[in-house]
Amino acid sequence: MTDNNLSSSLKKPSRTINQNPDAMPPLGKAIPLGIQHIMAMFAGNVTPPIIIAGVIGATTGEQIFLIQVALFVAGIATLIQTIGMGPIGARLPIVQGTSFGFLPVALPLAGTFGLASVLGASLIAGLLQVGLGAFLKKIRHWFSPVVTGIVVLLIGITLMPVGLNYAAGGVGADDFASPTNLGLALFVLVVTIVVHQFGRGFLKASSILVGLVSGYLVAIALGMVDFSSVGNAAWFAFPKPLQYGLEFHLTAIIGMTLIMFVVGLETIGNISAITIGGAGRQAKDRELSGGVMADGVATSFAAVFNTLPNTAYAQNVGLITLTGVVSRHVVTIGGILLICMGLFPKLGGLVAAMPHAVLGGAGVVMFGMIASAGMKIIQECELNQRAMLIIAVALSLGIGLPAVEQIAETMPGQFGLLLKSGLVPAALAALLLDAILPGKPKREPIEPQEAIAAKSEEAKSNL
Template identity: 40%
Template structure:
């Protein structure tokens, strides 16, 4: 995680993470702008602030500033976990209400971060394995929609879209399996670049967004102003509570990908950065941020876990916020190209979860936890309309398959006899007796 590859290698690997995250970062402000029918200039300002804020918080999360930042390869971005609450607030109080409630609600995440050692105990191996698996299962439909041409597109599932996605997928597999050094490590960005070049050759790339984008744009903190409606603060606070669960699961998956023991203190620093970062982006004029799960797939696929590489990704995102034309250029990448690479990346997270499940002790109790929690998570993921007739608060809590699977797994682990627990940080440090440790060091 502390490796510093050569500059050219670092740039390629950082660009890889940026390509995986950029679509998700700009999607949230675009959705909010479309639903709330904001003027074009306000939507552009939201997108720029989201990119700049995500970039700055990514750097802090990777590098750390005092007690803030997990110091692992995390990419931060605007989260769809806040969209439901933001739209509800926006209809009545506009963008100032969304930003004010995001700022006030971030206190929940900041305070909650100090209880992460206790929350960590709710995630023993069985529960963690379920959450990591559910992250992979929830992300794969996203990649499928990309590969088919984009959800809602009139060309959804067109043979040309599927053919492009399949070409990129096969290319990435070949580069990872048979490439050496930087070729294998940068398989995603190389595969997407070749796919993008092929789409350009056949006239499938639309550059209209690049022509319309401004070359340079300064951030405008508090440009919209802020209001703090009580009902909106409650809704946003609930979204932050749900996000703590999702972020914990993402950090668990990241721990698996980077061979890092996710102790409570480490989680505390990471969740604190999510909270402080969301407060910062709210002031900047962007929706709240959280740790992106899709970039864990990049790490799992390439084996590159350098936090310095991902910190450079943060620099790229910040530049895209200051120079909108750069972000607009990346947005021209056809969705099938993203889908071919995304399917491989997200499937790697699923594979990691399956490997963790294979190490779970096989008994009736664990089988129940795994089966019921995955079933409930998949029910919400595959049929989101399942909750459409229930109160809004239920949708807010259980609208995400990752959150649903995690909550069900935690509850079942607590209520079923023979509870599995996670060792405390102090106990975990004592797992290897000192004589045995000396013996291993001597052998090494």
């Protein structure tokens, strides 16, 4: 083979799926695989805008709009990760979606200042996250597993009452905590658990979606669904940017920025899980840095298009590990499908018509899984007296302050608002204690790719 032929053959995308993110499976396989990724993340992506819509008292039309933009932005953000723009983007099979991580801070901010303040703070936080990605190597040591794990655990704990309120029918509902609502939520919960435990492959990965669809169908049979919003929604509409405007409050910016740092660390964990679990190697610095910067760009872009910050979705990472399909082109197809879905408001109308109790049944699982993920991260560190002290102080603040709202109300100005969620003071306490307490374990340096490959070959030769 001549040099020219060799060069041209190397430029062609591989059509095998052999732990290679650049692999391109045939379209007959790639399209169903892309749809599978969208189904795995769909419920998690549309839940935060539905919750925030309830807090700001949004009309049905506004709720449809918020769902529409959440789908559209997730698609654009996914393409930024898979295709990339210069140094931005990991160029790995990463699905982006609306983040639950910001909800504990966003909900009280939206209730006090309005959605515009949350979006303004998100815009700033996203820009700062781009800087975080650019200087990732220098500041990564700030966020040990004990700090990141505590914050993720508290995110789940903070959202648990939200899930239960929805399971009861939604705060302010005339039939709040009625047997019908609680029974419907319980049905969704049971279906989700059964499918997750006894399902296989794609079915297991889509257990949340199966539970939601099953509950929705039961709600329709019980006459609990009003489809008038679907009829009033347009067939096609381009999402309008800056619909709610942008406002900038220092309190909101501080809260959203702090959580942004932690969510950025989650993205690092997800990228590492993709390369280790799917591609069989450690993540490259360029992939980590580009992935976090893409998170920031997506978050700022989401703010302009009226939706909450975006982040890499962990459920899709699990799907990659489960299927072994590491092709970024598959996820690119999924991103294109998300954009198309975001252009059709009637789809948002179908989701908006879902009774709160159905969403609450799934929320019990989703928010509990977030807390479980936090505990799993904490397990990565040695639970000695130092770590236990950090966990004790952070958990006391994170759980105790929201339970005793009188403390926040006595604080001057807007400072009390940061205490209401409990997450901000807990995260600050964990970061500070981890930095100043003696005995912080040192991170082991990541070995170069050549060393890993050499060790692998040596181990094979010794067998």
